[in-house]
Amino acid sequence: MHRVVLVEDEYIVRFGIKSMIDWEKLGLTVSGEASNGVEALALIQENPPDILITDIKMPQMDGITLISEVRKVCPRMKIVILSNLEDFQYAKEAIRQGVSDYVIKSDMMPRDFESMLAKVKASIAEGAHAGGEHPHVAVEPLLREKLLLELIESGERSAESRKALAGKAAHTALKPPLCLLHVSKQAGEPGIRHGGESAIRQALAEVLPAYAEVQAEVFADRLGEVNVVLGGKEAGKPESSEQAWQLGEALLVRLRDDCALTATVGISRSVTGWTELPQAYEQAVAAAKYRMFIGEGIVIRYGVDYVGARSVGTEMIKISPQQIHAMVYAAQGKELRSYLEAIFSEMALRQDYELVQIVSLELLIQLTTLWADIASDPESVMGLKKQYYEQLAKLETLEQSKAWFMQAYESLIQHMIGVYSNDRTSILKAVQYMQMNYQQEMSLQAISNLVHLSKNYFANLFKKEMGESFLEHLTLIRIEKAKTLLASELKTADIGHLVGIPDPKYFSKVFKKITGVSPSEYRARVRGEA
Incomplete structure (x- = not known):
């Protein structure tokens, strides 16, 4: 069990941190707490912990002085600082002292805090086995990754906040101009919790040494997708694009051959500063998503292989639920295939990833709605919906999506044809009831309930069998x-x-x-x- 000392001058904050973390589950225990640096230093000198979590601004002895004093007696202790955005000048000094990570108080969430502590704990074990350089010669890997993650997410922040984050990144060994590679796993491949991220990191560790002149930082985004920032003067040269492409190709080959893992690499344009990293990240992600139209398992360069959605038309592709329902209920398979073919041809022409997502979702909604109309078991419909969503999420290309929807709608029509013959007697029963009770108030919902069919399905089946609507x-x-x-x-x-x-x-x-x-x-x- 690793020991933690918590230092924070506000009692309510200390209490909140202690209460929101499942310390035992993490293999940690709070061995001491203090309200200022003087109390904390005494605790640490008496019984040094494995991890120190400390505020920066405190009375008597602030966090910066505390860290400096702790480094004299415990140079390898893992340190996490608690900071406010306005404390950045203090945070820069803490970074120079070699902190392991930092937490913005206003952003503290239990899950993120626990994830950070788990990584810090893991780094203790790694350091015990690996030895290596003094912990505060450079910014630790955990902190570098967090800096890069915050930088790519800083697009919506104020200019002052972005500048502060860029200042933190300046303490890394990586220098602008920069280029970003986004490694996107094939849908359905192992995710961040199942070895996918570690496999990509391992492959990068094996591939990067062949590019000795390349400076690189690796980090994962919120979705567990691995990103590589390339920096230094080479990143801004025209030939650097070719070099980044070669690196991406080498990575994909290594993943296929050694890990049986399919991925796509998107490469951004070169950017001149850290504040532009969000733009580079967006470009690399957009390039990787372009695999939907040209195929997966390749390297795609923004501005070269991918130049953005085509301006073929600005209007949204309209899906007609009424038309789809009519064709399904009439078992018009050929007509429905032609309808879907036209939709996917238009999407292929526009090459707009977001448009494909929207249209696919609408087609899926109509598909599941029709199944709900004809199915007698609501639980089976829920299971089918889950199955459909999972299958669709694994599709990478537009052609795969098209084939999937064609097959799914064809299966629905064939099922519809099968149940029609069984439900014809229900229509006869409804007609007999109508002839005997015509003088009473009668609704479509009531009569469909009488014969145990959904309203929409009953209405369509009635018209198919009788040649006219229920009301007619x-x-x-x-x-x-x-x-x-x-x-x-x-x-x-x-x-x-x-x-x-x-x-x-x-x-x-x-x-x-x-x-x-x-x-x-x-x-x-x-x-x-x-």
Whole structure:
């Protein structure tokens, strides 16, 4: 169990940190706490911990002085600083003292804090085995990775905040101009928790030595995708693009041959400073996503192989749920395939990744909605939805998505054809009920519930079997009954009420629309008075 000393002048912050972390699960224990540097130094000198977590601004002895004093007696102790964004000048000095990581107080979240502590703990074991240089000769790897992660995410921050982060990055060995490589794993490959990230890091460690003139920093983004920042004067030269491409190719070959792992590498343009790293990251990610249109397992350079979405049209591709539903319910497989073919051809023409995501989601929603209409078991529908989402998430290219949707909709139509024959008796039962109870108020929802079919499915199946809609058929039944009653002495208004159309004006309107004459004209004809 590794020991931790926590130093923070505000009791509520110390209490919050102690309470929100599952220390035992991490293999850590808080062996002491202090409200200032003087108390903390006494604790550390008496019983040195493995990890020191300290605030920067404190009374009597601040965090910078404490770190300096601790380094004299415990040069290899892991140190994490608690900082506010406005304390950056203090943080720069702490970085020079060789801290392992830092936490912005306003951003503290239990999961992120625990993840950081787990990495710091792991670095203790690595240091015990590897030995190596003095811990504060340069910024530690954990801190460098966190700096780079914050830099690529700093696009929405203020200019002052971005400048502060860039100042921190200036303490790394990497110098601008910079180029970024984004390594995107094939969907379905092992993720960050299942060896995917470690396999890529190992492959990079084996490939990079062949490029001795290249300065590189490796870090993972929030999704566990590995990124490589290349720096130094070579990164700005025209031939550096070719060199980055060669590095990416070598990495992909190593991953395929040694790890059986397929990935795509996106490469950014060269940028001149750290504040432009978010732009380089966006370019590299956009280039990697372009695999959707040209294939996976390759190196794609932003501005060379990928130049952005084509300006073929600015209007969104419109998906018609009504048209899709009509073709599925009518079992028009050929027509539906042509419809989908046109949609995917348009997306291939535009080559817009975001557009493909939006349209694919809409097609998936329509697919699962139709299954929900015809399925009798809601749990099976939920299972199918989960299966569909998982399958679609693993598709890398537009051609794969197209083939998947073609097959999925074809399976739906074939299932629809199969259930039609079984459910025809339900339509006959509904028709019989309508003929016997036409005078009652009757809704599509009520009659579909009666025969245990979903409303949409029942409505479509009814029209397919009867050649007319539920409402049209019900209205015809009522008008036929009204014709018979018009031969009697009953008043027209009463007849409308008896056949389930209580509004006299509406009854007359519907009767004339169907028969071509008004109820009174029809009565006169029946009696031979016309």
